[in-house]
Amino acid sequence: MKKTLKVSDILALGFMTFAFFLGAGNIIFPPQAGQQAGEHLIPAMLGFLSTGVSLPLIAIIAVALAGGWKGLTRDLPSKVATLLAVLIFIVIGPAFAAPRAGLVAYEMGVKPFIADAGQLSLTIFSIVFFAIALFLSRSRGNLVDLVGKFLTPILFLALVALAVAVVINPQDAIEAAKGDYVDMPFLKGFVEGYNTLDAVAALLFGMVIVDAVRSKGITDEAETRKYLICAGLIAAAGLAFVYISLFYLGATSGVIAASASNGGDILAIYVAALFGPAGQMMLSLIVLLACLTTVVGLLTACSEYFSSLTSWSYEKWVTLLAVICCVVANVGLNQLITISLPALFALYPIAMALVMLSFIRRWLPNPVLSYRVVMIVALSFSLIDAAKVAGFDVSAFRIIPLFDYGMAWLLPTAIALVITCVIGGKVAQQTRQAA
Known part of the structure; x- marks a missing residue:
C-alpha cells in the first residue's frame, strides 16, 4: 500500500x-x-x-x-x-x-x-x-x-x-x-x-x-x-x-x-x-x-x-x-556583506538561468548545446555585475542594456538561448535529412 x-x-x-x-x-x-x-x-x-x-x-x-x-x-x-x-x-x-x-x-x-x-x-x-x-x-x-x-x-x-x-x-x-x-x-x-x-x-x-x-x-x-x-x-x-x-x-x-x-x-x-x-x-x-x-x-x-x-x-x-x-x-555584519555581495551577483544569474533552462528543456533541439552555452554566457556577464559591485571600473560595459541595474547578464543570456535553439534546430534537421 x-x-x-x-x-x-x-x-x-x-x-x-x-x-x-x-x-x-x-x-x-x-x-x-x-x-x-x-x-x-x-x-x-x-x-x-x-x-x-x-x-x-x-x-x-x-x-x-x-x-x-x-x-x-x-x-x-x-x-x-x-x-x-x-x-x-x-x-x-x-x-x-x-x-x-x-x-x-x-x-x-x-x-x-x-x-x-x-x-x-x-x-x-x-x-x-x-x-x-x-x-x-x-x-x-x-x-x-x-x-x-x-x-x-x-x-x-x-x-x-x-x-x-x-x-x-x-x-x-x-x-x-x-x-x-x-x-x-x-x-x-x-x-x-x-x-x-x-x-x-x-x-x-x-x-x-x-x-x-x-x-x-x-x-x-x-x-x-x-x-x-x-x-x-x-x-x-x-x-x-x-x-x-x-x-x-x-x-x-x-x-x-x-x-x-x-x-x-x-x-x-x-x-x-x-x-x-x-x-x-x-x-x-x-x-x-x-x-x-x-x-x-x-x-x-x-x-x-x-x-x-x-x-x-x-x-x-x-x-x-x-x-x-x-x-x-x-x-562583523557590514564587512561580511561587503565581501560577499560580488559572489551573490555572480551566482544568482547562473541559478536563474539553470532553473529556466530546466523548464524549457523538453523543447530545446539540442539541450547539451543550449545548457553549456547559456550557462557560460550567464556566468561571463554576471561577472561584470559582480565586478561593478566589488568596486572595479567596468564602465566600458555600460552600453549593455540594464547594466546600471545589475542585470547586464539578462539580454546576452536570452540571445545566447535563441542562437543555440536556432543552431540546434538546424543540426537536428540536417541529421534527420542525412538519415
Missing part, C-alpha cells in the same frame, strides 16, 4: 521549508526597500517578490521535476555541475548566508539588551547560537517535527501579529520614492531580491526537503515530488505574506525611522513605536527564530552534499561547518 502524508505532516513540511528560507536577508532588506520605494511601493514590491518568492518557488518545482541536483544539471559536464554546487553551498553556507544569519540574530535579537556590547559578547553569543543550530541539525530525521511543528508556528504567529499591527496602525504616510526607485522601481526591487539568496538556496534546500519526506516513510518518487511542490507552495505563500507586510512597514516609516541606517534599524524603531518595550522582545523572538531555523536548513543542506562527495560523515561535516560559521560570524 502506497504511504501518504497526513495534512498536518504536509503543513509541517511546508512550515519547515518556509522557516529555512526566512532568514536574515528576508527580514532586514524589505523594510529598507519599502522605505526607499515610497509611493512606488507596488512595482518595487512586485520586483522583489519576483526574485524573493517566485524564483525560489520555481526553483523548488524545477528540483522536484528534475529529480534533484543531478537531474537538474544532467546536460552539464559532471565536474562543472559539482563545482557549481560546491560554490553555491560555500556561499549560502559557511562563507556568507549562515554567518550573516547569526550576526543579524545577535545585532537585532540580543545586542539591544546588553549594556556594553562588544566583541566578547558577540563571540559568546556566536558559540551558543551555532551550538544550538548544530544540535538541531544533527537530528536530521526529526527536522520536520523540530522546525515545522514547533519553531515555525511560533515564528509565524509573531509575524502575523506584527503585520496586523502595521496595517491597523501605520506610523507614517507613504512618501515620495528615492534613488533608483524613482525611475525603475520594478527592476530595482528585482535586484534587491538577490539579497535574500532564496533562489540559489532553493536549488539545494530541495535535497533537505526530500530527505525529510523520506524520513516519514515516503519512497515513491511521484509522491515525493508532489510533497516537495506542496512544501514550496506553502513556503512561497508565507514568504509573500512576510515581504508584503515588511514592505508596507518600510513605506510607512519615512518620518519615524528617517535616521535609520539599514532595514534592521527601521524594523526595530517601528516595532518599538507600535508595541513599546514589549516590541523589542517580540522582535527579538522573530529574529532569533528566523535566523536559527535558516541556519539549521543551511547547515543540513551543506553537510548532506559535502558528505556525499567525500568520505567524511554527515556528523563530521555539520560540526566542522558550524565551527566555521561561528568563526566567520565574528568578522
Whole structure:
C-alpha cells in the first residue's frame, strides 16, 4: 500500500521549508526597500517578490521535476555541475548566508539588551547560537517535527501579529520614492531580491526537503515530488505574506525611522513605536527564530552534499561547518556583506538561468548545446555585475542594456538561448535529412 502524508505532516513540511528560507536577508532588506520605494511601493514590491518568492518557488518545482541536483544539471559536464554546487553551498553556507544569519540574530535579537556590547559578547553569543543550530541539525530525521511543528508556528504567529499591527496602525504616510526607485522601481526591487539568496538556496534546500519526506516513510518518487511542490507552495505563500507586510512597514516609516541606517534599524524603531518595550522582545523572538531555523536548513543542506562527495560523515561535516560559521560570524555584519555581495551577483544569474533552462528543456533541439552555452554566457556577464559591485571600473560595459541595474547578464543570456535553439534546430534537421 502506497504511504501518504497526513495534512498536518504536509503543513509541517511546508512550515519547515518556509522557516529555512526566512532568514536574515528576508527580514532586514524589505523594510529598507519599502522605505526607499515610497509611493512606488507596488512595482518595487512586485520586483522583489519576483526574485524573493517566485524564483525560489520555481526553483523548488524545477528540483522536484528534475529529480534533484543531478537531474537538474544532467546536460552539464559532471565536474562543472559539482563545482557549481560546491560554490553555491560555500556561499549560502559557511562563507556568507549562515554567518550573516547569526550576526543579524545577535545585532537585532540580543545586542539591544546588553549594556556594553562588544566583541566578547558577540563571540559568546556566536558559540551558543551555532551550538544550538548544530544540535538541531544533527537530528536530521526529526527536522520536520523540530522546525515545522514547533519553531515555525511560533515564528509565524509573531509575524502575523506584527503585520496586523502595521496595517491597523501605520506610523507614517507613504512618501515620495528615492534613488533608483524613482525611475525603475520594478527592476530595482528585482535586484534587491538577490539579497535574500532564496533562489540559489532553493536549488539545494530541495535535497533537505526530500530527505525529510523520506524520513516519514515516503519512497515513491511521484509522491515525493508532489510533497516537495506542496512544501514550496506553502513556503512561497508565507514568504509573500512576510515581504508584503515588511514592505508596507518600510513605506510607512519615512518620518519615524528617517535616521535609520539599514532595514534592521527601521524594523526595530517601528516595532518599538507600535508595541513599546514589549516590541523589542517580540522582535527579538522573530529574529532569533528566523535566523536559527535558516541556519539549521543551511547547515543540513551543506553537510548532506559535502558528505556525499567525500568520505567524511554527515556528523563530521555539520560540526566542522558550524565551527566555521561561528568563526566567520565574528568578522562583523557590514564587512561580511561587503565581501560577499560580488559572489551573490555572480551566482544568482547562473541559478536563474539553470532553473529556466530546466523548464524549457523538453523543447530545446539540442539541450547539451543550449545548457553549456547559456550557462557560460550567464556566468561571463554576471561577472561584470559582480565586478561593478566589488568596486572595479567596468564602465566600458555600460552600453549593455540594464547594466546600471545589475542585470547586464539578462539580454546576452536570452540571445545566447535563441542562437543555440536556432543552431540546434538546424543540426537536428540536417541529421534527420542525412538519415
